[in-house]
Amino acid sequence: MNGIEHPGNGRTAYHFQPAKHWQNDPNGPMYHNGLYHFFYQYNPHGPTWDTGKLSWGHSVSGDLVNWAALDNALDPTAPFDANGCWSGSATILPGGRPAILYTGIDADKVQVQNVAFAKDPSDPLLREWEKPSCNPVIPYPADVTGNNFRDPTEAWRGRDGLWRVGIVAEVNGVGSLLVYRSADFLRWQRNAAPLHASSRDVPVLECPDLFPVAAAAQGATEGLETSAPSGAGVRHVLKLTDFAKEDHYMVGFYDDVADTFVPAEPERGDDPDNWRRLDHGHLYASKSFYDARNKRRILWAWVDETDGGGVARGWAGIQAFPRAMWLDADGKRLVQWPVEEIETLRRKRVGLRWATDVEAGGRKEIAGIVSSQADVEVVFEIPNLEEAETLDPEWVLDPKGLCAAKGASVHGGVGPFGLLVLASGDLEEHTAVFFRVFKHDGKYKVLMCTDLTKSSTKAGAHKPSYGAFLDVDVEKDKFISLRTLIDHTVVESFGDGGRTCMTARVYPEHAAMGSTHLYVFNNGTGAVKVSKLEAWELATAAVNGGSLAPVVVKASDPKEAL
Numbered sequence: 001m002n003g004i005e006h007p008g009n010g011r012t013a014y015h016f017q018p019a020k021h022w023q024n025d026p027n028g029p030m031y032h033n034g035l036y037h038f039f040y041q042y043n044p045h046g047p048t049w050d051t052g053k054l055s056w057g058h059s060v061s062g063d064l065v066n067w068a069a070l071d072n073a074l075d076p077t078a079p080f081d082a083n084g085c086w087s088g089s090a091t092i093l094p095g096g097r098p099a100i101l102y103t104g105i106d107a108d109k110v111q112v113q114n115v116a117f118a119k120d121p122s123d124p125l126l127r128e129w130e131k132p133s134c135n136p137v138i139p140y141p142a143d144v145t146g147n148n149f150r151d152p153t154e155a156w157r158g159r160d161g162l163w164r165v166g167i168v169a170e171v172n173g174v175g176s177l178l179v180y181r182s183a184d185f186l187r188w189q190r191n192a193a194p195l196h197a198s199s200r201d202v203p204v205l206e207c208p209d210l211f212p213v214a215a216a217a218q219g220a221t222e223g224l225e226t227s228a229p230s231g232a233g234v235r236h237v238l239k240l241t242d243f244a245k246e247d248h249y250m251v252g253f254y255d256d257v258a259d260t261f262v263p264a265e266p267e268r269g270d271d272p273d274n275w276r277r278l279d280h281g282h283l284y285a286s287k288s289f290y291d292a293r294n295k296r297r298i299l300w301a302w303v304d305e306t307d308g309g310g311v312a313r314g315w316a317g318i319q320a321f322p323r324a325m326w327l328d329a330d331g332k333r334l335v336q337w338p339v340e341e342i343e344t345l346r347r348k349r350v351g352l353r354w355a356t357d358v359e360a361g362g363r364k365e366i367a368g369i370v371s372s373q374a375d376v377e378v379v380f381e382i383p384n385l386e387e388a389e390t391l392d393p394e395w396v397l398d399p400k401g402l403c404a405a406k407g408a409s410v411h412g413g414v415g416p417f418g419l420l421v422l423a424s425g426d427l428e429e430h431t432a433v434f435f436r437v438f439k440h441d442g443k444y445k446v447l448m449c450t451d452l453t454k455s456s457t458k459a460g461a462h463k464p465s466y467g468a469f470l471d472v473d474v475e476k477d478k479f480i481s482l483r484t485l486i487d488h489t490v491v492e493s494f495g496d497g498g499r500t501c502m503t504a505r506v507y508p509e510h511a512a513m514g515s516t517h518l519y520v521f522n523n524g525t526g527a528v529k530v531s532k533l534e535a536w537e538l539a540t541a542a543v544n545g546g547s548l549a550p551v552v553v554k555a556s557d558p559k560e561a562l
């Protein structure tokens, strides 16, 4: 597909989803022999999560945009995974043979770790996977409690030549990340000490990710291969999914001899809930991989439904659009940005020829494109901070609550200003992504919100507000940037160049009819200047539509690929 074909039934036009049924976590993403492989938790029998039926769905792509579905890579067929093939990762072994480590729910419903190997590594589609009979390669340990032992990371190799894998476990009630080592990928031995243990009562952690990032050069966006050794110019990121179903990360120093991790921000403590949040909206169970073709690290993440409508629709769950990810110059934050391949979908563009003011209480329509599937970049210039409201200290630690208390329609001093997306003509329905500047302790604090309170007129719709404070010096910078990807039932926003991200699922009734509006708005007391605005209508990608053709065409080197 390359036009604007309204997908209908709540489906998205360019976000990854199987043709039908349930999907959740991203599993084992990799680049191999000219193709991107993506696996995911999949129930091939229906639109709900059902442990006994979970398989690994499998799709391939030449460009991370157009995808072709293949047969499942793993199904629950053996005694060591009879009750479900749960999450895990892929590692490309020396010689180019891909291996999968995954959690099996065995015949006794116990969580164990299994391995599967690509049967024919020269098959570019990696269609068949074999599970050796020595599985489980890591049985359930005696000191693990609560049947919480799962989600192996991609393996990495230390300078001693041994493989390591991280597995989250509840060890005597404590949420921990265990490390196992192996010379042959079959026999694994547990390190005496975990790489991470939460001192607070956080028993259940999920979906760990540990990967290196380039630390040195300011603005360096290049990724590092997962086994890149720690050392000068290299930091590691430890990402954990916590009990609140949120993904949090900490940058730090990983020692690949002792397998220890020293956080760069120890003041945040060892409870991942206090670490930095990967995305302040509704996004979960992320997993990254190194893209050797374009030398970058790419993040995948599950974005669940929030309206419980999966059964009626016959499908549930999408993936966030793949994001390139790198370490910010401050050495503490990650920057996330949609992979540049999204630009191949850009069709009609509308923009500003010169900067324009949006008056207090004003609104300007960005017309001329189909904005139900669009990519919008906007830069606001804040001419005057004098009118900024004083921040009530009760909100300093609760930006989400502040966004709920001061939504897009609550007039302020400097802001709220931002975008109204997926808006009906009468504005009865709209999703607002906006900023609001506050005075606090002699400085300024910028709040970013996604306000869903008007996102849908459907009875019973889940309509929260998401929020975060940006780490910016608005007095010095004077500009705030926002990029928003709109795709029918998902709104992914990247504030401050991708340092603060917010993903939301929305179910507007009017958009199902195929027409929607896009605006910039300002509900502050002074004018705000839009110094840059570009919006593109995006074509509908071929996502698991049943044909390999778009994938073959887009592969980096067709000879290599097929």
Ligand code: DQQ
Binding pocket: 024, 025, 041, 054, 086, 087, 088, 103, 150, 151, 206, 207, 285
């Ligand atoms: N989903 C998987 C588990 C993982 C959880 C099961 C996180 O392996 O811990 O579908 O969403």
